[in-house]
Amino acid sequence: MESIQLRHTNDLHSHLESWPRVSRYLQGQTTAQTTYKFDIGDAIDRFHPLTDATMGQANVKLMNQIGYDAVTIGNNEGLGLSHEDLNHLYDHANYPVLLANLTELPGNNQPAWAQPSHIFETEAGTKVGVIGLTAPYELTYRSVGWNPHDVETTLDRLLPRLRDQADFVVLLSHLGLPTDRELADKYDLDVIIGAHTHHVLPQGELKNGTLLAAAGRYGDHVGQIDLVLDDNHQIVTKSAQAIPLTDLPIEPGDEDKIQAFQDRGIQLENEHKIVHFDQVQTIADQGRACLQALKEKSGLDVAFCSAGLFLQDLPVGENTAEDFLASMPHSIHPMVATLTGNELKDLVAELKAKEASLLNQRVKGSGFRGKVFGQVLLSGLTYDDQGQLLYAGQVVQADKQYKLATLDHYRWVDFFHVLDDSPAEIDLNLLLRELLAKYYQEQALTAGK
Template identity: 45%
Template sequence: MEQLHIIHTNDLHSHFENFPRIARYIKQQRLLDQQQQRQTFLFDIGDASDRVHPLTEATMAQANIEWMNQQHYDAATIGNSEGLYYNHSILEHMYDHANFPIILDNLYEKNDNLPAFVQQSKIFTTKVGTKIGLLGLTAPYMLTYPLLDWNIKLVQYVLPALIKKLRPRVDILILLSHLGINTDRYLCQKYPQLDLIIGGHSHHLLPKGELHATTLLTAAQKYGHYIGNIYLTVNNHQVQSTTAHTIETTTIPEQVEDKQIIANYQNQGENLLKSRLVAHLPYQLDASSTGAHPAINTALKAIEWATNTPAAMLSTGLFLTDLTAGVITENDLHQQLPHAIHLMKTTLSGREFWRLMMEVTKNRNFLRNFPQKGMGFRGKIFGDLVLDGVVINEATRQVFYQGQELIPDKEYSIALLDHYLFIPFFPTLQIVGDNQLIYPDFLRTTFAKYLALKYPLKAGEKNGSK
């Protein structure tokens, strides 16, 4: 009789504050498994890194990879945070120093070759000869992966052939699934050849897993709040039983050095970003949510410049801090705009542009204090909507673009954010908008380029902390 223990993490999103306890738990479980003659495996299901943390931003996820190396992960797949938050060349080399394989079956280069950093599958052989097959899939964002020169494939086009190829060669077949719980439940029903699906992406928690016929589905929520455990009893290379449970990370005893370790992660990232100078502001750019909006107004000009568009819209909740006068750094901009949000240029007929502005008018008061979450947003509230190049007369319901009232059949463009396309408050964008998503820059990197051009560093200032 063989006992196996799989420890799994998913959607850590660079929450370094939980990393010391997670690392300690993994180490303790490995020692316990060794004492009880269980074999341990450790997998991650994607979105391990997130550029919201300054250390991830400063190292382009290399700090995350180093932490995973220290825990001796056996394998991982990627999530959309890795796939869409970094440009093509950075992702291609993100795992150059990883001591674990990336298992990924539906991301391809434009020439339809697998990227050099991935393996399509992996077979582990346990100490007594049981063969465990591993597959990996990530959420197929068909609209955005091509903008980063990736060819992303739908699950139904790749998984059947992979199962057919790998299932006869292994005793246990596992899918690392960064697809979300609804897709995972469907796959349990559709592909009973899968013994185990370890899930993520939709940040769901399955405290004891879900058993669908003979397929066990598990997931451990988000941010390292939980750690997943799966126990398999195997006899003569055949699974006899499976159980799963999650442990809440806050129940793991804290040690005195944890706070210092967490602070060091933060300080190291901030210091690296502080060493990268961007611009020299002649005056402070306040990020006030009411009244004058100096930072927002400047950012509106930045996204107009980047999209070659004479009109723009942003929301004040995006701007978390002021930019003080003098030299500003990448750290200043990262603190102000930590979001994983890209620009978007939308073209609409005058008729549809008017409707979009009516949606803005209708939702403005509601959104001003709305607690927005997800879709790349890393702030707290949506905030007020600020327009440039467009004026709405709410009394008469007239809309003026560059001082001229809209002509119904004429085309108009506006610089926005892809975030506004993915939330439900502006349906016109999704229904009729000609939307050009602009990758790979985030809002903050576009803002940095604009500020560097408009307010260049002075003679004698060089790349060092201010």
């Protein structure tokens, strides 16, 4: 009989306050004959100054110290970084990146930093096939030079060959729990280690013979899968558990390490000087600047955003990348949406109807790192004396198409259904704080400062 243990993390999102305990667990002793360590994506998140300043390179360096055996990527790696930055994220990684359903445009080539699958072999001769898959956001990935491929088409192509070569197969899935369950019903997979939907499976879940496992988010759990195999390298028992972070002891020095991560990030961010302000830029000022920046970038006269995007004032004096990160830590990008006149009327009516409730409406996820939606901010959309909606001073016609400069955040949050499926152009190479930084720099140049 042979024992194999799989230790796993997912959706850490640069919550480095968890890292000392998580990393200690990953490196801890085990009674299994063989132990593999996997991360299932979204290890990075640019809300943390150390990640933002190094474009995730610092996270990779920390993961190198653990001895991960393989990782896959999530949307925070794939879409939170520019094409160029993702191409260099793993330059110094000492582990393979497994990613079977994303190719690089224009040639549709496998990224140089990733491979579709890998076969590990234990000392006892058991061959472990591992595949990596990530959520295939069709429009967004293609806009930054990557081509996501259908999950089932990818498995249909790869899995039969891998099953022939390996004794059992593990899927590193940054696809979400609903998809994991569907794949368990359709495919001969022994283990699916999940992520993306931040779900916790305390004791795993057995579905159609496939063991599903997942360890929550932000390092609030770590995952452990225990497998026992017979002399023919076939699994005879398998179990999973998600171990709460609170069960892992805090040790002297942990707080110092956490603070050191923060301090180093802030130091690096502060080295990036952006603009000098003679007056405080209040949250309200930043909201107005956002509307103007969106209009100037898009060349449009109409824009929409919300005050909850701005978390603190930008102070008098030299402002750095750290100041802008502190006010706008979100993974949110400029977007131009195209709406018919009727759709635009519906959106503005919905904004007006919800305006009071949105003021303190709590928002989570979809790249947002603040607390509430805040005040609705509009520019270029007004009503005339007859109550007709005006777009840049002209009466909105029902069937005519109109463009609206805004942010992709409003497409993903479940508030404005008219934006969900409308044609849109999203600049994933530019974050909100980078848009504002560029706008303020151009304003300073114009003023001769």
